Amino acid sequence: MCQSFNLRFCLLWTFLCLYGLVLAQPPRGPLVVSPQVNADKSVTFRYLAPQAKDVKLSxxxxxxxxxxxxxxxxxxxxxxxxxxxxxxxxxxxVDGVTVMDPANVAFFPNERFKASLVDVPGDTPLIHAMRDVPHGNITYEYYPSAEGTTGSLVVYTPPGYDQSPSKKYPVYYLISGTTDTEETFFKVGKTNLILDNLIAEGKAKAMIIVMPYGNVAARVAEQKGGSKPADPTGRDNPEAVKRANDFGADLTGNVIPYIEKNYRTVANRENRAIGGFSRGGGQTLRTAFGNMDKFAWVCAYSSYLSPEEMERSYKPIVANPASTNKQLKLLWVSVGSDDFLYKGTVEFMDYLKAKQVNYKSLITDGGHTWMNVKTYVAATTPLLFQ
Structure with a gap:
C-alpha cells in the first residue's frame, strides 16, 4: 500500500514539475521562414516584429x-x-536599428556588425556551389603569436590529404580585409568549395590554404585586457603601414613555421603563395615585397600600394625589374570598376607597367564586394604552382 502511494505521489510530482516547466516557457511566435529563394530567383524575406513601426530590407x-x-x-x-x-x-x-535575420543561421563573420547571408543558386552550379565531388577539410588552428598571444587560423586541406600521408603540398596564405575575420574567406568566400570544384575539374593543383586573422593589434589588445584600437584612416598612413608590417612579421615569423611544422608542406618559396583582399591585399603586397625569399606567387584583390610607398620602401622591386620578373612567378592585381579602390589600383598597375614589372590583371564589374572576391579566387588559384 505504501509503495503504491509513493509511486502515485512521485508520478503526480513529476507531472506537476513538467507542467510548471511548460508554463515557464516564453510564448512562441509564428514560424518565420527567411530567406526563401523562389524558383524565378526572387527572394522573400520575413521578419517577426509585431510592435515595430517600420521595417526595411537592406x-x-x-x-x-x-x-x-x-x-x-x-x-x-x-x-x-x-x-x-x-x-x-x-x-x-527595424525602426532605424540594423539587425540580423534571426530566422537565418548563415552570417557574415566580422569584427563589427554581422550581416546575414542569402545564397541564390544558379541553374548551372556556380564555382562556389556545393557539388558532388571529393571535398577537402576545414580545420581551426591556434598558434603562438605576437607578444605572447594566441593567434587563430582556418586551414583548408585538399581532397586526399589524409589518405596520402607521404604527399606534401604547396601552400596559399590568404588574408581577408578590414574588419573581416579568419573565417570570412571560408564562410563568405567559399574558398574551400571553389578549390574542391577546380581540383575536381583538373583546373587547379591540390594545395593547402591558410586563412589567418589580419588584425594583430586587435588580438593583442583583446588578450591583454585592452580595447580594440580604431582602424587607421587612410591606406598608407604610418599607423596603417606599421600594422601591416606587424602582420607580415607575424605571418613569416609565427604562422608559416607553425604550418610547416604541423602540415605536410613543400617548404620553399616556389611552393608558397600569398594573397589577400582589401587591407589583406595591402598586407599581401608589403609582406611579399619585403620577403622575396619566401613567396613566388602574389595575388592582390582590390588593393594596391602607392607609387610613393613603392619608391620609399620597395625600391628594389622596381629598380631591377628583370630580377623581380624572374623571382615572381605570378604578380596578380584585380579590382572592380565600381570599387572605391579602383583609381588607386589602376594607378598601381600603371606604375608597374612603367617600371616594366610583369603582372596579370583582371578588372571586373561591381564594387568592393565578396562577390568579386570569389571571382578573383576562382581566376587565380588555377594559375598557382603550375
Whole structure:
C-alpha cells in the first residue's frame, strides 16, 4: 500500500514539475521562414516584429533599403525581383536599428556588425556551389603569436590529404580585409568549395590554404585586457603601414613555421603563395615585397600600394625589374570598376607597367564586394604552382 502511494505521489510530482516547466516557457511566435529563394530567383524575406513601426530590407543587391509590409501576425515581408545568382549579405532596419535575420543561421563573420547571408543558386552550379565531388577539410588552428598571444587560423586541406600521408603540398596564405575575420574567406568566400570544384575539374593543383586573422593589434589588445584600437584612416598612413608590417612579421615569423611544422608542406618559396583582399591585399603586397625569399606567387584583390610607398620602401622591386620578373612567378592585381579602390589600383598597375614589372590583371564589374572576391579566387588559384 505504501509503495503504491509513493509511486502515485512521485508520478503526480513529476507531472506537476513538467507542467510548471511548460508554463515557464516564453510564448512562441509564428514560424518565420527567411530567406526563401523562389524558383524565378526572387527572394522573400520575413521578419517577426509585431510592435515595430517600420521595417526595411537592406541588401547588397539593392541600391537603397526596401520597405517591407506587415501582416496580421506581425510578420514583415518583401519579395524582391529576380536576383543574379551569388551569395549576398543583407540585414533588416527595424525602426532605424540594423539587425540580423534571426530566422537565418548563415552570417557574415566580422569584427563589427554581422550581416546575414542569402545564397541564390544558379541553374548551372556556380564555382562556389556545393557539388558532388571529393571535398577537402576545414580545420581551426591556434598558434603562438605576437607578444605572447594566441593567434587563430582556418586551414583548408585538399581532397586526399589524409589518405596520402607521404604527399606534401604547396601552400596559399590568404588574408581577408578590414574588419573581416579568419573565417570570412571560408564562410563568405567559399574558398574551400571553389578549390574542391577546380581540383575536381583538373583546373587547379591540390594545395593547402591558410586563412589567418589580419588584425594583430586587435588580438593583442583583446588578450591583454585592452580595447580594440580604431582602424587607421587612410591606406598608407604610418599607423596603417606599421600594422601591416606587424602582420607580415607575424605571418613569416609565427604562422608559416607553425604550418610547416604541423602540415605536410613543400617548404620553399616556389611552393608558397600569398594573397589577400582589401587591407589583406595591402598586407599581401608589403609582406611579399619585403620577403622575396619566401613567396613566388602574389595575388592582390582590390588593393594596391602607392607609387610613393613603392619608391620609399620597395625600391628594389622596381629598380631591377628583370630580377623581380624572374623571382615572381605570378604578380596578380584585380579590382572592380565600381570599387572605391579602383583609381588607386589602376594607378598601381600603371606604375608597374612603367617600371616594366610583369603582372596579370583582371578588372571586373561591381564594387568592393565578396562577390568579386570569389571571382578573383576562382581566376587565380588555377594559375598557382603550375
Amino acid at each position: 541588401a547588397q543587391f539593392e541600391k537603397t533599403p526596401v520597405p517591407m509590409a506587415k501582416d496580421a501576425q506581425g510578420i514583415w515581408s518583401v519579395t524582391t525581383s529576380p536576383i543574379k545568382p551569388d551569395i549576398y549579405p543583407y540585414s533588416f532596419q
